[in-house]
Amino acid sequence: MTLIAMASGSKVGRLAIVALFVACVAGSVAAQERMLALHVGRAWTVSGKPIDDAVILLENGKITRVGSAAEVEIPETADLLENPTWHVTPGFIHAYAAAFGMPTGDFSGASNSADRQIATDVKPMSWEVITAAAKAGFTRLNVVSMGGGFAGQGAFVHPARKQNRDPRADDILAGSGSCLAMGFDPKTSSKKFFREALGKATKAREDAAKPKKSTKAESKPESSESAPSESKGAESKPSEAAKDPKLSPLVDVLEKRLPGILGIRAPHGLLHMMPILKEFPAFRPILLLGPDCWRSLDLVKELGVPVILPTASVLRADTDIEIPTAVRFFDAGIPVALVPENPAPAFTGFAYHLAEVVRRGVSRDDVLRSVTLTPAEILGIQGEVGSLGAGKSADLLVWSGDPFAPSSRLLRVMVAGTVVHDSEEAP
Amino acid sequence: MRHLLSRFALVLALCGAAWAQLIQAPSPMPRADDPVLAIVHGRVCPIESPEIEDGVVVVRGRKIESVGKFGEVQIPSGARIIDATNRVVVPGFLEMHNHTGVSLSDLNDMVFQVNPDLRVVDFVQFDTPATRNALSAGVTTLLTIPGSGTNMGGFGVVMKTWGRTRDDIVVRFPGALKIAQAGNPERQGGDLGAGRMGMNWIIRNTLKEAQVYHLAWEAYEKGDTKVAPQRNLRFENMRLLFKKEIPIAVHTQWFQVVQSTIRILKKEFGLDPFVDHGEWEGYLNTPELKALGMPVAAGPRGFDYDRRQAKFIGIPAAYFWRGIDRNSIGINTDAPVIPQEELPLQGTMAIRYGLPEDVALRALTINPARMIKLEKRLGSLEPGKDADIAIWTGFPLDPRSRTQVVIVDGEVGYDADRDGIRF
Numbered sequence: 001m002t003l004i005a006m007a008s009g010s011k012v013g014r015l016a017i018v019a020l021f022v023a024c025v026a027g028s029v030a031a032q033e034r035m036l037a038l039h040v041g042r043a044w045t046v047s048g049k050p051i052d053d054a055v056i057l058l059e060n061g062k063i064t065r066v067g068s069a070a071e072v073e074i075p076e077t078a079d080l081l082e083n084p085t086w087h088v089t090p091g092f093i094h095a096y097a098a099a100f101g102m103p104t105g106d107f108s109g110a111s112n113s114a115d116r117q118i119a120t121d122v123k124p125m126s127w128e129v130i131t132a133a134a135k136a137g138f139t140r141l142n143v144v145s146m147g148g149g150f151a152g153q154g155a156f157v158h159p160a161r162k163q164n165r166d167p168r169a170d171d172i173l174a175g176s177g178s179c180l181a182m183g184f185d186p187k188t189s190s191k192k193f194f195r196e197a198l199g200k201a202t203k204a205r206e207d208a209a210k211p212k213k214s215t216k217a218e219s220k221p222e223s224s225e226s227a228p229s230e231s232k233g234a235e236s237k238p239s240e241a242a243k244d245p246k247l248s249p250l251v252d253v254l255e256k257r258l259p260g261i262l263g264i265r266a267p268h269g270l271l272h273m274m275p276i277l278k279e280f281p282a283f284r285p286i287l288l289l290g291p292d293c294w295r296s297l298d299l300v301k302e303l304g305v306p307v308i309l310p311t312a313s314v315l316r317a318d319t320d321i322e323i324p325t326a327v328r329f330f331d332a333g334i335p336v337a338l339v340p341e342n343p344a345p346a347f348t349g350f351a352y353h354l355a356e357v358v359r360r361g362v363s364r365d366d367v368l369r370s371v372t373l374t375p376a377e378i379l380g381i382q383g384e385v386g387s388l389g390a391g392k393s394a395d396l397l398v399w400s401g402d403p404f405a406p407s408s409r410l411l412r413v414m415v416a417g418t419v420v421h422d423s424e425e426a427p
Numbered sequence: 428m429r430h431l432l433s434r435f436a437l438v439l440a441l442c443g444a445a446w447a448q449l450i451q452a453p454s455p456m457p458r459a460d461d462p463v464l465a466i467v468h469g470r471v472c473p474i475e476s477p478e479i480e481d482g483v484v485v486v487r488g489r490k491i492e493s494v495g496k497f498g499e500v501q502i503p504s505g506a507r508i509i510d511a512t513n514r515v516v517v518p519g520f521l522e523m524h525n526h527t528g529v530s531l532s533d534l535n536d537m538v539f540q541v542n543p544d545l546r547v548v549d550f551v552q553f554d555t556p557a558t559r560n561a562l563s564a565g566v567t568t569l570l571t572i573p574g575s576g577t578n579m580g581g582f583g584v585v586m587k588t589w590g591r592t593r594d595d596i597v598v599r600f601p602g603a604l605k606i607a608q609a610g611n612p613e614r615q616g617g618d619l620g621a622g623r624m625g626m627n628w629i630i631r632n633t634l635k636e637a638q639v640y641h642l643a644w645e646a647y648e649k650g651d652t653k654v655a656p657q658r659n660l661r662f663e664n665m666r667l668l669f670k671k672e673i674p675i676a677v678h679t680q681w682f683q684v685v686q687s688t689i690r691i692l693k694k695e696f697g698l699d700p701f702v703d704h705g706e707w708e709g710y711l712n713t714p715e716l717k718a719l720g721m722p723v724a725a726g727p728r729g730f731d732y733d734r735r736q737a738k739f740i741g742i743p744a745a746y747f748w749r750g751i752d753r754n755s756i757g758i759n760t761d762a763p764v765i766p767q768e769e770l771p772l773q774g775t776m777a778i779r780y781g782l783p784e785d786v787a788l789r790a791l792t793i794n795p796a797r798m799i800k801l802e803k804r805l806g807s808l809e810p811g812k813d814a815d816i817a818i819w820t821g822f823p824l825d826p827r828s829r830t831q832v833v834i835v836d837g838e839v840g841y842d843a844d845r846d847g848i849r850f
Contacts, residue, residue, distance in 0.1 A: 406825055
């Protein structure tokens with residue numbers, strides 16, 4: 001204002017006012033989302049066939065169109081990024097990011113922290129940890145705390161662009177209650193724990209399904225704390241047991257409202273878990289398996305559940321014959337979500353480890369799916385991320401060439417249309 | 428006793444003339460009735476000539492008979508056909524720094540500071556898990572050398588990774604002399620050879636003695652002198668170095684040590700060393716290496732944080748972009764430092780850090796063959812050469828590719844369908 005007052009009257013002053021006005025308009029245009037068009041050599045949609053000479057239109061953090069250049073017209077108003085050698089894939093989804101700066105739980109295999117929401121604990125340690133995930137191509141991570149029994153409910157996290165201040169939880173948090181993380185140990189205490197918890201949760205489901213006879217459940221000691229507020233509920237609500245915050249997540253898992261991930265490290269663990277799984281047919285969690293669990297492949301197949309696996313190969317005992325665990329599961333037709341062997345921030349080399357799985361005989365499409373659409377599906381977020389399609393979040397990776405080829409580099413990582421990693425800026 | 432001794436002397440005298448000769452395994456030329464194999468429809472990379480789409484490689488007996496375009500090359504009737512549609516056909520890879528072709532406990536005898544009389548050829552092993560894995564990664568030839576525990580570890584052997592008998596797999600003995608200039612031999616300590624001055628002295632002194640021995644015998648063999656010099660078994664194999672029939676595999680790295688390789692082994696004695704390892708700032712010697720035509724087999728460390736440039740550099744790429752020509756650059760694993768089956772991945776890393784793809788492929792085939800002076804027999808797909816061929820599912824140095832079939836001396840040593848995917 002002072003500038004305008006000072007300068008008014010002179011010719012120069014009028015020019016300045018015009019300049020100021022133009023600057024304001026330009027600023028407001030820049031602030032609202034402009035359409036971005038990517039015209040690249042190939043788009044790996046994952047949900048469908050790869051598209052050569054592809055155009056991807058992005059607006060307001062979403063993908064609005066994907067198709068071949070012949071079909072999709074690029075609007076003149078759109079910013080254009082064009083390179084015929086580039087490839088685009090959906091961003092990678094980390095199905096089980098433990099130790100991402102998270103506290104770890106009790107490892108007894110028999111403790112219940114099901115009511116714990118990791119989202120409230122998300123304390124990003126540093127930008128380095130966050131950018132390490134972006135650099136490895138992850139645009140969505142299911143962050144969990146490790147532990148036995150019920151370790152707590154996970155949260156979705158996405159990498160963010162580095163800023164000149166310490167990272168905060170809301171920079172990276174994309175959602176809470178992503179899954180119930182569980183860990184089973186082949187020990188008596190852990191078996192007893194799972195059997196009891198599943199028994200109670202099953203009972204709660206049965207009670208909820210029955211026409212209510214409200215007074216009956218009140219005598220149960222577990223639900224005594226929540227009893228007062230509950231007693232005169234006439235509307236059809238789950239029973240008290242299901243309202244127990246330490247039990248209700250398990251009910252949700254049984255009802256398939258919440259993905260359950262059960263960690264089993266050793267192959268004999270599954271053998272010990274089988275009777276419990278047979279006893280509770282509604283309990284069919286996603287299995288997080290250790291590399292040696294290829295030995296229990298037939299049991300997994302019998303259960304018909306998806307698995308989360310590290311890319312690692314293992315050596316057969318007393319030999320140097322390598323067993324590529326992941327390949328065995330792919331070959332058996334089991335849905336596989338691959339995760340890095342190392343916890344964050346050591347994501348380095350993940351693309352190479354995926355290439356190694358291809359070399360071991362899994363198709364390139366299947367390997368790409370195992371880090372995009374499959375984890376999205378098992379975590380129930382396939383409507384939002386995991387593939388390139390209209391309406392999906394603009395979470396994508398721009399590669400300088402064919403993904404995982406030795407001469408290709410990950411040029412850009414986008415989360416909801418924002419560049420969170422740019423190889424030209426990063427060291 | 429006296430009788431025995433004199434007999435022994437007689438045997439020595441009879442053998443004398445043949446001692447300083449290469450023992451090259453017989454590699455019989457093909458006969459008309461040898462089995463014939465034809466690899467058809469693949470993308471053939473002969474290395475020394477342009478790539479052929481829809482190519483054919485015909486193998487007769489142990490040798491390649493013809494290479495060319497499908498339809499232009501005559502496929503003999505009765506040939507076993509291997510369909511390589513959508514596959515890439517390349518020569519088997521050569522490793523210039525291997526220790527797993529023999530048992531690992533037998534690599535270092537550290538009684539003396541220099542051991543030119545030792546050799547690994549007597550205990551080569553084959554069809555071990557190590558050689559099987561190497562084979563399944565398309566590695567068909569190894570230069571297996573003694574360790575670097577002393578300044579001269581002994582003589583290595585050139586061997587194949589697959590064969591039916593022990594004699595079948597030995598390509599040439601001696602393969603190369605192993606010299607370790609620094610960066611390992613000093614570990615054993617001792618009065619001499621714990622520092623670089625002492626180590627250089629002892630290498631130079633031994634080479635000098637061997638040179639004098641060689642010149643004395645050469646003069647006698649030419650008829651310049653009448654009295655035969657006294658036979659010295661210690662230096663007998665070293666004559667091959669001075670005859671330029673075999674190279675020296677020199678464990679050398681760091682700027683100064685590569686300097687002394689250049690100065691002592693190449694300039695003073697005129698031998699044929701190749702820079703083996705060549706890591707750290709060894710690449711700063713590139714102008715001199717280039718001027719002298721000295722090849723480099725870089726590795727196992729494929730990249731390094733260069734403090735001068737404050738960034739990661741690829742070591743093979745550092746040599747290449749400073750001027751080592753595309754025919755003189757090699758890549759090694761120093762197996763078991765890096766498992767032998769990861770030689771192609773060493774090539775992958777070299778590409779990742781800036782070596783052009785075609786040069787990386789040469790660095791694993793024809794270039795190492797030239798380093799061990801076997802380029803007439805190994806390292807490319809050409810008529811008359813050993814039929815060591817790998818059929819890959821894609822570009823061999825792409826980590827997503829694997830071998831489908833590996834052929835050694837005309838026989839299928841590994842078939843992923845038959846043996847299961849090992850690599």
